[in-house]
Amino acid sequence: MKNKIIFGLLVIVSIFAISGCSSKDTSKERTIEYLLDRYVDIYSKADMSAIEDMFPPFYVEYSKDYITKEKLEKDRNKAKEVYGDDFEVTYKVGNSVKMTDDELEKLNNDMINNYNAKEKATECYKYEVSIIFKGSKKEDPDAMTTMGYCKYNDTWYLVKV
Numbered sequence: 001m002k003n004k005i006i007f008g009l010l011v012i013v014s015i016f017a018i019s020g021c022s023s024k025d026t027s028k029e030r031t032i033e034y035l036l037d038r039y040v041d042i043y044s045k046a047d048m049s050a051i052e053d054m055f056p057p058f059y060v061e062y063s064k065d066y067i068t069k070e071k072l073e074k075d076r077n078k079a080k081e082v083y084g085d086d087f088e089v090t091y092k093v094g095n096s097v098k099m100t101d102d103e104l105e106k107l108n109n110d111m112i113n114n115y116n117a118k119e120k121a122t123e124c125y126k127y128e129v130s131i132i133f134k135g136s137k138k139e140d141p142d143a144m145t146t147m148g149y150c151k152y153n154d155t156w157y158l159v160k161v
Contacts (some may be wrong), residue, residue: 030156032093032149034072039158041091043079046072056150056157058117083135092142093127096149099161107148107161124150124160 041050048069052060079087099107104124110116127149130142148161 032096032125032147032158034157035149035156036091036093036129036147037038040091041071043076044087044089046076048072054158056111056117056119056152056159058111058119059115059157059159062115079133080135082138083133084137085135087133087135088133090132092130092132094130094144096125096127099124099126107150107159111159119152121148121150121152121159124148124159124161 019150027063035054038047038050038054041047042054046069048067051063053068079089107124108117108120111121125148127147128144129147130144132142133140146161148159150157150159
């Protein structure tokens with residue numbers, strides 16, 4: 001079950017990784033931890049505003065027909081069944097590596113081709129992140145994934161890399 005939940009979250013991240021909405025936060029405030037907190041809010045609170053905050057605007061626009069409040073609530077209810085009503089999603093941030101120019105160019109091309117992105121990332125880091133699901137019924141071991149922490153128009157967002 002956890003694999004389905006994590007897969008669903010990664011699909012959300014993948015869908016939103018290429019788009020996003022503008023934010024009033026400055027780049028200094030938009031740390032990887034801040035954006036991962038928003039990621040947790042998407043899942044644990046079915047918070048649609050978190051999606052608009054953590055992903056680039058073009059990705060949010062692209063995925064708005066696929067991700068709905070109802071879908072997020074359904075995923076949250078499944079997690080409650082598996083982990084307990086008290087479930088929580090946490091994360092641990094691991095190593096990071098700055099993307100090379102070639103990797104950044106490939107990422108930008110993928111975003112243009114897959115999500116019709118108009119903006120290009122000007123800087124991006126790959127972070128290893130463990131996602132942990134825990135509740136009174138069950139706890140699953142860490143699931144490691146790679147997340148992109150990328151700058152679009154002087155604002156940092158998360159993307160799936």
